[in-house]
Amino acid sequence: MPYTAEISRANPTCLLFLIDQSGSMQDPFGSGEPVKKKAEAVADAINRLLQNFVIKCAKDEGVRDYFHVGVLGYGVEVGTAFGGALRGRELVPISDIANYPARIEERVKKVDDGAGGLISQNIKFPVWFDPIANGGTPMCQVLQQAQRIISEWLKAHPNCFPPLVVNMTDGESTDGDPNEAALALKNLKSSDGETLLFNLHLSAQACTPIEFPDTELGLPDQYAKQLFQISSALPEATRKIAQQEGYRVSANTRGFTFNADMVAMIKFLEIGTRPSNLR
Amino acid sequence: MRIEHSALFLPKRGNTAAEYEDAFSYQLHGAALARCAIADGATESSFAKMWAELLVNAYSQDANLAPQWADLQARWFASARNSAQPLPWYAEAKLAHGGFAAFLGLEITPKKWQACALGDCCLFHVRNAELQQAFPLQTSQEFKQSPFLVSSQDTWKNVAKHLAWLENTWEDGDEFFLLSDALACWCLQQHEQNNPNLWQQLRELSPETFPEFIAQLREQQQLRNDDVTLVHLRIHAVTS
Numbered sequence A: 001m002p003y004t005a006e007i008s009r010a011n012p013t014c015l016l017f018l019i020d021q022s023g024s025m026q027d028p029f030g031s032g033e034p035v036k037k038k039a040e041a042v043a044d045a046i047n048r049l050l051q052n053f054v055i056k057c058a059k060d061e062g063v064r065d066y067f068h069v070g071v072l073g074y075g076v077e078v079g080t081a082f083g084g085a086l087r088g089r090e091l092v093p094i095s096d097i098a099n100y101p102a103r104i105e106e107r108v109k110k111v112d113d114g115a116g117g118l119i120s121q122n123i124k125f126p127v128w129f130d131p132i133a134n135g136g137t138p139m140c141q142v143l144q145q146a147q148r149i150i151s152e153w154l155k156a157h158p159n160c161f162p163p164l165v166v167n168m169t170d171g172e173s174t175d176g177d178p179n180e181a182a183l184a185l186k187n188l189k190s191s192d193g194e195t196l197l198f199n200l201h202l203s204a205q206a207c208t209p210i211e212f213p214d215t216e217l218g219l220p221d222q223y224a225k226q227l228f229q230i231s232s233a234l235p236e237a238t239r240k241i242a243q244q245e246g247y248r249v250s251a252n253t254r255g256f257t258f259n260a261d262m263v264a265m266i267k268f269l270e271i272g273t274r275p276s277n278l279r
Numbered sequence B: 001m002r003i004e005h006s007a008l009f010l011p012k013r014g015n016t017a018a019e020y021e022d023a024f025s026y027q028l029h030g031a032a033l034a035r036c037a038i039a040d041g042a043t044e045s046s047f048a049k050m051w052a053e054l055l056v057n058a059y060s061q062d063a064n065l066a067p068q069w070a071d072l073q074a075r076w077f078a079s080a081r082n083s084a085q086p087l088p089w090y091a092e093a094k095l096a097h098g099g100f101a102a103f104l105g106l107e108i109t110p111k112k113w114q115a116c117a118l119g120d121c122c123l124f125h126v127r128n129a130e131l132q133q134a135f136p137l138q139t140s141q142e143f144k145q146s147p148f149l150v151s152s153q154d155t156w157k158n159v160a161k162h163l164a165w166l167e168n169t170w171e172d173g174d175e176f177f178l179l180s181d182a183l184a185c186w187c188l189q190q191h192e193q194n195n196p197n198l199w200q201q202l203r204e205l206s207p208e209t210f211p212e213f214i215a216q217l218r219e220q221q222q223l224r225n226d227d228v229t230l231v232h233l234r235i236h237a238v239t240s
Helices: A038-057 A094-099 A139-156 A179-186 A222-230 A236-244 A262-268 B048-061 B066-080 B089-097 B156-162 B181-192 B198-203 B210-219
Strands: A013-020 A067-074 A078-080 A103-112 A118-127 A164-169 A196-201 A256-258 B002-010 B022-028 B034-041 B100-109 B112-118 B122-127 B130-135 B164-169 B175-179 B228-236
Touching: A013 A038, A013 A139, A038 A067, A038 A094, A038 A118, A038 A164, A038 A262, A038 B089, A067 A094, A067 A139, A078 A139, A118 B089, A139 A164, A139 A179, A179 A196, A179 A222, A196 A222, A222 A256, A236 A262, B002 B022, B002 B210, B022 B048, B022 B228, B034 B048, B034 B175, B034 B228, B048 B066, B048 B100, B066 B156, B100 B122, B100 B175, B100 B228, B112 B122, B122 B181, B130 B164, B130 B181, B175 B181, B175 B198, B181 B198, B181 B228, B198 B228
Parallel strands: A013 A067, A013 A164, A164 A196, A196 A256
Antiparallel strands: A067 A078, A103 A118, B002 B228, B022 B034, B034 B100, B100 B112, B112 B164, B122 B130, B122 B175, B175 B228
C-alpha cells in the first residue's frame, strides 16, 4: 500500500513550504480582531509550523532528522526564504532548523494554572520568517522551482515517504493557471507514492474556516475552488489518522484548508506513537 | 505459589539499544505477592524511557500509585532537567509537554490476580494454551496511532479516570503474557486467525531466538516496527 513508508532518520522525508509574499498579502485576513494582514498570518503560521515540527522531532539527546525542510517565497522574487544562518539553503535537516532560527523572541503565554485560572508564562518563540508582501503572485514559477527541488530530493531518497509540499497563499496566481505546474509536481514519485501538494488558502472573506473538504461545493470563491482542484487527495493511511483526529473524511478529501488553523496538519505525518493527550 | 518469569525485548529496527523506550519490572514480595509491570514510552515525547521506568518501578514496589504520584512527577522532571545549562528552546518546550507512556501492571496474590492499564500495552491470561482474557484491548482493531497515555504532566485524578481495571482468579499452571503494543497487536491478530500454536510459540522464545523471530515478522510486515517487549509469567500453586 502506498504512503506507508516509515519516516525515520535512515529514510527521512521532505517538506517544502511555498509562501505567497505578493502585494495582495497586505490585505486583511478573515474577520478576526485585531485585524491581521494575510502576510502576518502566513508568517505566524509558518513559524508555528516549524516550531511544532522541531518539537515533534525533539528527543532526549537533541532533534532527530526525520524531515528535511525547505521554504520558498514567491512575490517580487521566487527563491529560498530562510533568513539568518540558513539563508540561501534549499532543503535543511530539521535539526538545523531547530538550531538556527533567525532570532528567538520572548513571548508571554497564558496557561491554565490547574485551578480554573490563567497564569502568564514566558516562553521562547523562535522566528524564521517575517511578513513580506510585495509584487505579484508567480505561483506557476514557484511550483516549477518546487518541482526541481523535489525531483533532486527523490533521486537521493527514492524510497522515502512521499514529499509534502504545502502552499500558503491567497490564491490569486498572476503568472497563469497553476494546474499544469501542480500536476507535474504531483507526478513526481518515490517507490511509496506521488508527491503530495496541500494548499492552505487565506482570504479576507469572513467565512467559517473549512478544513479538508471533499467537494468544492460550498467553497467561497473561484480561487478557493482552483486551489482545491490542484490539492492532492489525502492518502488512505493519512485519512485514517485524520479520522482519528476527528475530521470527517472520505475518499475525495483533499489536502486543502480555507482560513483554518494550519498547524493541525503536522499530526498527519507519523513518526511513531503520538499520545492523544499530547497537545 | 511459585512464579516462573522471563522477559525479552528489542528496540525498534534502525534504533540503538539505548533508544529502546519500553520498560518492565518484576518483583516478588515474600511468598504470597508478586507484581509485574510493563510500560511503553511514546516516540513523540522526550524522556519517555525515564517516565516508563519510573512507572514500572513504582508499581512493582506498591500498586497504589496515588500517594506516589507527585513524587514520580517531580523525579521525572528533575532527571529530565538535569543540567545547569539553559536548555535549547525546543528541549524546554518538549519538557513542558511531559513524558508519555502506555502502562500495564499486574498484581498476583494467592488464587487471585488484578491488573490495571492505560494505553495499549496488553495482558493475556492463558490456561492450557487457551486465551482466557485479553486486557485492556480485546481485538486487533482497537490499536490506534494515538492512544491516550499516562502523562507526567497530568493530575493523578485524571490518570485514574482513564485507568482500566480487571481481576480474576488463577489456577495452577496458568500463564500471563505482558506485551507492548506492536507484539500485542500481532498476538490478537494471530488469535483472531485461530493460530493454535501461538502461546506455545511465544513461551518457547529465548534471548537467542527472539531477535530472529521479531526480525522475520517485521520483514514480512506482520509486525509494526516498534520497540518490542514480552514478559512471560507462569504460576504454580505450590512451592517446589
